[in-house]
Amino acid sequence: MAHAELESKWGYVSPGGILRYPEEPPFPVKEYDAHYDHIFEMMEELEAKGEILIHRITEEYQPIPVYTRTGRIKLIPTNKLWHHKSCGQCGNIPGYPASIFWFMNKFGLDYLNEPHQTSCTAWNYYGFGISNPVALATIWLRNMHQAWKTGYYPLIHCGTSFGSYKEIRRQLIMNKELRDAVKPILKKLGRLTEDGRIVIPQEIVHYSEWVHAMRYRIKELYEKEGKAKKIDVSNVKVAIHNASHTYKMIADDYPYDPEVYNGQRPAASTAVIKALGAQVVDYSTWYDCCGFGFRHILTEREFTRSMAIQRKLKVIAEEVKADVIITHDTGCTTTLEKSQWIGKAHGMYYPVAVMPDVMFAALACGAHPFKVVQLYWNFSHYEPLLEKMGITNWRELKKEWEDAVKYISELEKAGKYDELMEFFKEYDLYEPYSKTSTGKPRASATADIPLFES
Amino acid sequence: MDEHNYGYNLSISEKTKMVPWEEKVRVVEEVKSDFRFKEYLFGCLNCGVCTASCPSNKFFDFSPREIVQRFLENDVEVLYDMMHEYIWACSQCFTCWIRCPFGNNPGGLVAIMREVAVRNAFEATKELLKPYGRVLLKVMTTGNQLSADMLQPDLFPDWGPKMADIMEDLKAKRLAIPFDIGKSVKTAWEVSLETIIELYTIWRETGIFEMLEKLDPNLYNVIMDIVEENEERYQKLYEGEE
Numbered sequence: 001m002a003h004a005e006l007e008s009k010w011g012y013v014s015p016g017g018i019l020r021y022p023e024e025p026p027f028p029v030k031e032y033d034a035h036y037d038h039i040f041e042m043m044e045e046l047e048a049k050g051e052i053l054i055h056r057i058t059e060e061y062q063p064i065p066v067y068t069r070t071g072r073i074k075l076i077p078t079n080k081l082w083h084h085k086s087c088g089q090c091g092n093i094p095g096y097p098a099s100i101f102w103f104m105n106k107f108g109l110d111y112l113n114e115p116h117q118t119s120c121t122a123w124n125y126y127g128f129g130i131s132n133p134v135a136l137a138t139i140w141l142r143n144m145h146q147a148w149k150t151g152y153y154p155l156i157h158c159g160t161s162f163g164s165y166k167e168i169r170r171q172l173i174m175n176k177e178l179r180d181a182v183k184p185i186l187k188k189l190g191r192l193t194e195d196g197r198i199v200i201p202q203e204i205v206h207y208s209e210w211v212h213a214m215r216y217r218i219k220e221l222y223e224k225e226g227k228a229k230k231i232d233v234s235n236v237k238v239a240i241h242n243a244s245h246t247y248k249m250i251a252d253d254y255p256y257d258p259e260v261y262n263g264q265r266p267a268a269s270t271a272v273i274k275a276l277g278a279q280v281v282d283y284s285t286w287y288d289c290c291g292f293g294f295r296h297i298l299t300e301r302e303f304t305r306s307m308a309i310q311r312k313l314k315v316i317a318e319e320v321k322a323d324v325i326i327t328h329d330t331g332c333t334t335t336l337e338k339s340q341w342i343g344k345a346h347g348m349y350y351p352v353a354v355m356p357d358v359m360f361a362a363l364a365c366g367a368h369p370f371k372v373v374q375l376y377w378n379f380s381h382y383e384p385l386l387e388k389m390g391i392t393n394w395r396e397l398k399k400e401w402e403d404a405v406k407y408i409s410e411l412e413k414a415g416k417y418d419e420l421m422e423f424f425k426e427y428d429l430y431e432p433y434s435k436t437s438t439g440k441p442r443a444s445a446t447a448d449i450p451l452f453e454s
Numbered sequence: 455m456d457e458h459n460y461g462y463n464l465s466i467s468e469k470t471k472m473v474p475w476e477e478k479v480r481v482v483e484e485v486k487s488d489f490r491f492k493e494y495l496f497g498c499l500n501c502g503v504c505t506a507s508c509p510s511n512k513f514f515d516f517s518p519r520e521i522v523q524r525f526l527e528n529d530v531e532v533l534y535d536m537m538h539e540y541i542w543a544c545s546q547c548f549t550c551w552i553r554c555p556f557g558n559n560p561g562g563l564v565a566i567m568r569e570v571a572v573r574n575a576f577e578a579t580k581e582l583l584k585p586y587g588r589v590l591l592k593v594m595t596t597g598n599q600l601s602a603d604m605l606q607p608d609l610f611p612d613w614g615p616k617m618a619d620i621m622e623d624l625k626a627k628r629l630a631i632p633f634d635i636g637k638s639v640k641t642a643w644e645v646s647l648e649t650i651i652e653l654y655t656i657w658r659e660t661g662i663f664e665m666l667e668k669l670d671p672n673l674y675n676v677i678m679d680i681v682e683e684n685e686e687r688y689q690k691l692y693e694g695e696e
Contacts, residue, residue, distance in 0.1 A: 091642035118597035126546040129568030135660035244547035293545030341614030409626035445650035
């Protein structure tokens with residue numbers, strides 16, 4: 001959609017080049033024209049001076065506008081996306097990224113999922129203070145440059161990365177000394193433009209914003225394919241847990257919408273659940289964090305589970321008896337799931353399914369609960385939820401997945417890699433190495449994957 | 455300085471009392487000279503909204519309001535003492551930041567204090583970070599902070615019996631993840647060798663390896679062995695290409 005068309009439909013372009021609300025805001029806005037929005041004007045100025053290059057959200061990325069809480073309209077690219085994966089999701093909840101890829105395949109969207117990406121390393125920083133702003137900024141810019149070089153737009157899967165990157169961008173734009181510190185390192189890495197500029201994306205976009213922007217297409221898919229499989233979410237009671245790092249960090253850069261509490265609470269996740277027709281139930285501690293704490297989930301779990309049980313799981317069980325808690329971040333999903341079992345020791349066991357919005361939406365649209373949504377890795381009690389959604393054949397579906405694992409195991413142990421690769425061509429959502437951005441031979445940082453050794 | 459000038463209720467450890475005043479001033483000034491400091495601290499009405507909504511305050515002796523107040527009053531003794539244990543209770547959720555009517559960011563101040571504590575290799579910090587060695591090894595050498603093989607049942611007994619179940623035939627289960635670079639066991643996704651080499655350069659250029667060496671020399675040595683091994687692999691593989 002051209003900018004002029006966006007402007008005529010959504011609002012107007014301010015002198016600083018920012019797409020803003022029409023005269024009458026769609027919901028009460030407390031901080032109209034917030035200070036944060038100035039960052040975008042400064043980015044334009046830095047580009048004009050030749051310091052940075054803005055990786056712009058052009059029409060090929062098929063942007064969809066969403067409201068923020070300040071009067072600024074954020075463009076969410078929906079196509080041709082470079083997947084900035086999450087280490088917690090891929091390592092711990094692999095159905096999370098798999099569900100995102102599944103939707104992109106279903107919608108026929110183009111995307112790139114390649115190994116040329118590092119973690120943001122911000123968990124390391126928030127938890128343990130090891131690193132510094134220059135390292136964090138360089139890592140961010142290195143990953144963003146990689147996306148830009150491929151022509152794909154970065155989509156950030158992890159809430160921690162998203163929050164960290166938003167904060168780093170603000171620091172980088174506001175502080176010349178930080179820009180001066182990262183530039184020589186980026187140059188050494190070959191991560192500046194040919195004319196020596198730093199590449200910065202126009203918007204930092206979290207996957208939950210993509211789900212939010214795509215919610216009506218997801219609803220269409222549910223109506224067409226989910227319901228054809230007798231899936232019905234209309235009786236499912238959903239409690240929403242928003243992640244602190246998505247909406248409390250750089251709070252002015254996340255979607256709000258009149259459909260969700262009249263724009264007074266973050267809209268992502270809640271809006272897609274509403275679009276699917278499930279029952280969003282409110283609870284008194286919606287604002288509290290989960291207790292992840294970065295450091296605490298690893299080394300002070302008595303805090304993590306106390307927070308998770310007493311401020312979230314118990315409250316949700318007693319106040320609203322939700323069938324599922326919907327999250328949109330790695331740490332929250334892990335914390336709220338894995339803090340349940342230990343509650344038995346204290347007579348505080350409140351079993352409830354926990355999963356991110358995109359996994360719930362994929363289930364609603366008919367994705368295989370185990371081969372795609374990979375529920376096997378989840379610790380919470382998802383079975384009653386599946387029954388309530390009408391996925392009553394989940395036992396057979398689980399058996400299908402177990403058989404697949406057994407088959408894979410046999411082939412792998414027998415060293416029949418060619419057969420395995422053939423199997424993956426059918427099984428995988430993203431064909432092995434169908435697309436990468438470098439022509440170099442494949443070699444991994446750990447060399448632990450004999451299948452793919454160069 | 456046995457009694458606090460302002461009569462606050464925060465005790466100061468004996469160890470802190472023994473540290474020369476100039477050293478305490480130096481460390482606190484290091485925090486205050488960080489470029490982010492001026493963006494994180496403005497004014498404070500002592501309204502306490504930050505502390506009332508702070509998750510760590512619910513379970514620890516920790517108050518973001520105290521952090522802000524101590525800086526506003528330049529309370530060197532207390533600030534220095536806080537950097538040894540107090541600040542590590544913060545869960546870095548930044549609820550304080552979104553709620554503060556002044557736009558203060560107490561969580562951000564804590565992040566700077568932690569970074570300075572690590573950079574100065576405080577003894578208490580070394581102790582606090584000991585259990586974190588595995589994650590540090592992973593992120594420094596592979597560019598991933600977490601991998602499937604790190605979730606060992608004996609390290610997470612409170613997560614229940616499902617953990618052991620998942621670890622059984624882990625490799626095959628990882629291979630059943632339906633996208634190619636997600637199939638790895640030792641990393642969350644397969645990170646390419648050329649990418650990790652870039653990350654090593656970033657660690658070097660930004661002083662993170664040095665920071666680690668001061669903090670844990672043994673871990674540093676293990677990490678550098680892997681770094682050098684990967685750098686050699688890279689050179690052999692792409693020899694003559696550049």
